[in-house]
Amino acid sequence: MEKIISIKNLNYTYPDSKKPAINNLTVDIYKNEWLSIVGKNGSGKSTLTKLIDGLIDADSGTIEIDGQEINEKNIWEVRTKIGIVFQNPDHQFVGATVEDDVAFGLENQGMPREQMVKEVDHALELVGMHKFKKRDPQTLSGGQKQRVAIAGVLATRPQIIIMDESTSMLDPEGRRTVLNLIQELRQQQDLTIISITHDISETELSQRIVVLNDGQIVRDDIPRNIYDMGTDLSKYGLEEPFSDELMSTLRNSVELPESYLNEEELMKRLWKLRSNM
Amino acid sequence: MNKLIMGRYLPGDSLIYQLDPRGKFLLTFYFVGIVFFANNVASYVFLMAFVLFAVYLSKINFGFFIKGLRPIFWLILFTVLLQLFFTPSSHPIWHWGFLTLSKESMVIASYIFVRFVLIIFISTLLTLTTTPIEISDSIESILKPLKKVNFPVTQVALMLSIALRFVPLLVDETTKIMDAQRARGVDFGEGGLIKRIKSFVPILIPLFVSSFSIAYDLAIAMESRGYKDGEGRSKYRVLKWSKRDNVTVLVMLAVTIILLFIRSY
Known part of the structure; x- marks a missing residue:
């Protein structure tokens, strides 16, 4: 299998903290795989996302995305390969309507308008939100908002999608549609999915689970073996x-x-x- | 609260809706300007007829325009009464202390009243038929020449549109905080003015904190979607100036010319 992300000896400590948020972490993520990163609050999951996308700079260690090591010069180029869907759907909308929001990433790339119109339509069709194109995001349900956020990310045609607790604020119905959609897209579009969650029941569709605790990887295995840990999971603040x-x-x-x-x-x-x- | 700030736009698709927002925006200001040229009965009747015609074209229920008058009802009443009783005149009909009522003052007061109604109706027409985002787009387009003097037009426009987009969210947030504080026993409707103002402090502080955290989340989301500094961005929304808009400008010009003919000098 081909590696798409390769992280080596990564360290990061927040400026106002003594304890490292990420502690000498090494992991490889492969193309088209669905990897779940689980851990309790403060285990370093979201910090890892931000490091991968270059939103914060690591203290030491390297991150390679698609064969390119992230540095200050190529960060914008690397970022186009990664799309992130965040936790709170209301805090990531920039556009006044659904279509405007999906177009935001494309506008940033300076794509000509005719092409943008096509890409926006295509992305909205992929997530099944095309008929809501003209709507104000405020009038959508949580699950629909996250589907629009996914469309916004898909429009820029990334290779990797990071779901940073993206389903934690949704009702069970919304959660199921979003997770199934992600699964479908992963197969269709040859995407690599990294989903970050503290709820282990959201990892069922993934192929591999990494358990994070205090900024370190404590387990890295297929879901069945992780679930078999049973009550041992509670050591890491997780429910079986x-x-x-x-x-x-x-x-x-x-x-x-x-x-x-x-x-x-x-x-x-x-x-x-x-x-x- | 939501109604007060944002709820003015009314979805629709009549002719007025289809006009270019830039044109609508500028012509509304222009009209407010020329209202001050009217100075006799004929000119006011003419302008009123024009505004009512525009209102008719918008196919919006007239009640919405009357509602537009409501927030400034007291201001209108105050100004009209002031004109009515304080306009000095040599032939007063009625006189009491420093209050005088005369034919001229009645005429002037009614002019002022009509002027208010005209201005409110035309600006209500703009806000009812134009989305806030169209207005912010128009402002961006109108300010474009300022780019030459390094004024960050696109950034300001994006800021404006994000601010508009987050108003409903902040309103929700305020309601949530108010409910939370009520559950803790804060009473917002009681007591004197000072006490009432004080009771808003426990709303403002959490609101301030949460708007900062929303701003932080949004900044991270924008950066992850490749937003740098507004340079080299293309635009998805475009404003199209069409024949209709040319016609509207011509109509406005005709209105100006007729007005200049029928006003008295």
């Missing part, structure tokens, strides 16, 4: 997924496999049990 918790309770009375099952698998297993009776 609901289906896992349910399984460990059910094991006393029902025969269930030792390894992790997601909600759907567990459901299948459970209704089969009932039909055997």
Whole structure:
């Protein structure tokens, strides 16, 4: 697999803090993979996002994006390869209407208007928000706002999309549509997805999970193995997924496999049990 | 509160809506200027007829224009009464102390009243048919020549449009903070003036803090989307000057000429 982001011995300490936010962190992220970074508040997740996008400068260590090491000269070029969707949809809208906001990134690149119109339409179609084009963002639901934010990011055709707690303020319905959309886009557009979250149930669609604690990677594994940690997850301030918790309770009375099952698998297993009776 | 600042725009698509906002913006100011040339019954009737015609073309319910008068009702009343009783005259109809009422003062007071109505109606027409963002675009376009003297026109325009975009959000934020403070027992409607003003301090401080944090989030989001300094940006929204707008300018010119003919010298 081809590496798209390669981070080596990264260190960062906030100016007003003694404890490092990122502590000698090394990780490789591969093309087209969906990587989830989980950790409790203050574990360094969002700091890592900002470092990757060059929004803050590392104290030491290197970050390579698509074979290019980030430095002051190429930062704007590197940034066009990365799109970030932030947590609060209301705090990232610049435009007065949906289409204006999607166009913002393109305006920054100085794209001619005719091309922009096409790109905006295309991006809005990809996220299924085309009929809301003329609307004021204020009139949209949380999930719709995040879909518009994703369109704004997609319009500039990045290779990497970082979801910085982007679904944490959404209701379950909105969260599901956004996560499914991201999955679909990743496959269609050959995108690399980095999703950052403190809620482990949002990592189900990812292929790899990195657990961050005190600015260091404590686990780096496929989801099934992470979920199997069960109550050990609470050491890092994380809750085990609901289906896992349910399984460990059910094991006393029902025969269930030792390894992790997601909600759907567990459901299948459970209704089969009932039909055997 | 939202209604007060932003809720003036009324979605629609009549002729007035389709006019170029730059034209509308400038012509509104121009009209407010020429209103002061009117000085007899005929000229005021003529201008009123023109404004009512424009209102008719907008296809907006007349009630909205009357509502536009409401916020400055007291100012109008005060000015009209002042003109009515304090205009000096040699043939007063009625006289009491320093108050005099005469035929001239009644005429002048009614002129002032009509002048107010004209100005309010025409500017209400502008704000009802033009979105705040169109107005900010027009301002940018009108200020463009200032670029030559290094005035940061595009940055100011972006600032203006972001400010407009965040007004509803800050209104929401204010409501939230007020509710939170009410839940803690703050009473906003009680007490004398000083007490009421004081009770707003616990709203302003959290509002100040949260607007800073919103600004910080937004700055990070803008930078991550490649916003540098406004140089080398292209524009998605374009304003189109069409035939209609030429016609509107010509109509306004005709109005000016007719007005100059029928006013008395």
